[in-house]
Amino acid sequence: MSRTGRVLVLGGTGEARRLATALVAEDVDVLSSLAGRVADPRLPPGEVRIGGFGGAAGLAAWLTEHTVDVVVDATHPFAATMTASAAAAAEVARVPLLRLQRPGWTAQPGDDWRWVDSLEAAAAAVAGFDRVFLTTGRKGLAAFAGLTAHCLVRSVDPPDPPLPARTTVVLERGPFSLDDELALLREHAVQVVVTKDSGGAMTAAKLVAARELALPVVLVRRPALPPGVPTVATVDDAVAWLCRR
Known part of the structure; x- marks a missing residue:
């Protein structure tokens, strides 16, 4: 060039x-x-x-x-x-x-993906679960503030309030290995994963971990x-x- x-x-x-x-x-x-x-x-x-x-x-x-x-x-x-x-x-x-x-990511056999159009719709989709893994970034977590479930939040920097009343925050930066994601989901007894369709390999291991553990994943569509x-x-x-x- x-x-x-x-x-x-x-x-x-x-x-x-x-x-x-x-x-x-x-x-x-x-x-x-x-x-x-x-x-x-x-x-x-x-x-x-x-x-x-x-x-x-x-x-x-x-x-x-x-x-x-x-x-x-x-x-x-x-x-x-x-x-x-x-x-x-x-x-x-x-x-x-x-x-x-x-x-964006592509579903594989065994995936239980539930597509929504917004973070607010994602919050509504997980309202019936008791242990939720929120991996949507630290911005926009206010959409989940009304959840009564125990929420595991992962972000690079401390998230901005308001947050769900029962929240555990994990500060980590990817990439994440499959073994690490499996251990995290098991340790916190996660029942459902919430994420955005960010694509890429850096954070895709959580989707594989959810598939192996037969957990549903709520994905927010891209704008x-x-x-x-x-x-x-x-x-x-x-x-x-x-x-x-």
Whole structure:
């Protein structure tokens, strides 16, 4: 790849870090932007910016002021607000935009998956269980605050209140092995797992563990992507797209 301009990578995911690594290795001028919601984030190589832009209007102004040539939105599949802002800002600033998003998970034989459209719907789906494993991230747990079940919550940083009245918090960062997930589910006598369809291998072991223990899994569907934005599923595809630009 020849160095032709600045690439802004909206990151915070493993795919974003791997993309930044590949671009830096090719001497591309890449700037990675992180939202700053994790206290100790894993930083990609190259220049890094931490913090918000001030919505779509602020990002559009920032893109123009800093002469960005291409934006790659490699944020989390559930970072819907950032993804929408990126699409709107890129259109206003007339900067090409690519969405890099890993595929969602696919059910395997023996899985008992129950799909819902929101965290609120997920809370309703587990209302009859007594021991619930909430692995949806620390944001949005207020949707489960009314549960009377004992809830096991896992997140990288301490979760924000309100939380269910009976909550055990486990602070851990993936990836997680199958043995670890089986041990965790057994130790806490989990009856149902709640997660988002984040995709990827880093946290997929909990789904395998649930299958082996014959536990149901409530999965929250991904938000829809903005129309008209080209989307790729892998870092290699993103690099190829940038080469074609």
